Amino acid sequence: MVVDYTHPSAVNANVAAYAAANLSFVVGTTGGDEAAMRATVADGAASTAYALIAPNMGKQIVALQAALEAAAATFPGAFAGYTLSVTESHQSHKADTSGTAKANVAAFSALGAPLPVDAIVKVRVPADQVGEMGVPEAALSGHAFHTYRLVSGDGSVRFELQHNVCGRSVYAEGTVDACVFLAQRRAGGDAVRVYNMIDVLRAGEMS
Numbered sequence: 308m309v310v311d312y313t314h315p316s317a318v319n320a321n322v323a324a325y326a327a328a329n330l331s332f333v334v335g336t337t338g339g340d341e342a343a344m345r346a347t348v349a350d351g352a353a354s355t356a357y358a359l360i361a362p363n364m365g366k367q368i369v370a371l372q373a374a375l376e377a378a379a380a381t382f383p384g385a386f387a388g389y390t391l392s393v394t395e396s397h398q399s400h401k402a403d404t405s406g407t408a409k410a411n412v413a414a415f416s417a418l419g420a421p422l423p424v425d426a427i428v429k430v431r432v433p434a435d436q437v438g439e440m441g442v443p444e445a446a447l448s449g450h451a452f453h454t455y456r457l458v459s460g461d462g463s464v465r466f467e468l469q470h471n472v473c474g475r476s477v478y479a480e481g482t483v484d485a486c487v488f489l490a491q492r493r494a495g496g497d498a499v500r501v502y503n504m505i506d507v508l509r510a511g512e513m514s
């Protein structure tokens with residue numbers, strides 16, 4: 308079982324190598340071309356590789372992502388006329404825009420409040436992270452703070468949603484569950500060979 312937390316510039320080539328070697332692999336690395344990664348595995352008719360690819364391995368955060376997607380499917384356009392703004396803060400070495408924010412922005416877009424990915428505000432300067440975002444100094448080397456704001460057209464209604472993570476434990480725990488889930492799918496010879504973390508949650512892995 309391979310676990311990939313590397314770099315946006317490396318992950319697609321890594322996935323191609325794992326798939327060619329028919330490995331089972333879990334990819335947490337964000338900023339790559341996820342559609343291409345999925346296709347690399349799913350379209351390889353002769354391949355026996357199994358993959359789980361997700362922009363967030365934190366199961367409670369994934370549950371929120373799934374809930375937003377379900378809301379969008381059930382109430383499309385419910386926030387039409389609202390303006391969305393998103394700010395995310397991560398450790399200064401993070402190269403790309405938050406993959407989690409991008410996934411949730413896609414759901415907000417289906418809810419009627421679109422936002423271009425390049426309008427997501429990235430905070431990467433430690434002084435701003437402490438001063439503006441309230442990141443504890445001890446978490447500067449590893450944190451993920453996300454704030455989503457929705458404001459109605461006339462400004463009379465405001466929503467604010469935050470998920471703020473210090474450290475990496477929540478991803479490590481989810482990654483272990485993802486590996487177990489994927490190993491079970493492979494052992495069972497499951498016809499589906501590409502998964503995400505929502506699949507892990509649906510399988511009942513919410514501890």
Ligand SMILES: NC(=O)C1=CN([C@@H]2O[C@H](COP(=O)(O)OP(=O)(O)OC[C@H]3O[C@@H](n4cnc5c(N)ncnc54)[C@H](OP(=O)(O)O)[C@@H]3O)[C@@H](O)[C@H]2O)C=CC1
Binds near residue numbers: 311314315317337478
């Ligand atoms: N899905 C999720 O839940 C999470 C996703 N992430 C994502 O994972 C990725 C990594 O994040 P993070 O751990 O903070 O990054 P780090 O820079 O701390 O670690 C990346 C590691 O990958 C290595 N690496 C870089 N390029 C390559 C390569 N081409 N081949 C093999 N190894 C390589 C680095 O080695 P060296 O130091 O020698 O360069 C380093 O050990 C990011 O995209 C991040 O957003 C992070 C946390 C959770």
Ligand SMILES: O=C(O)C1=N[C@H](C(=O)O)C[C@H](O)C1
Binds near residue numbers: 406
């Ligand atoms: O780099 C990180 O730390 C994280 N990256 C993922 C992302 O881009 O969404 C998940 C989480 O935000 C932590």
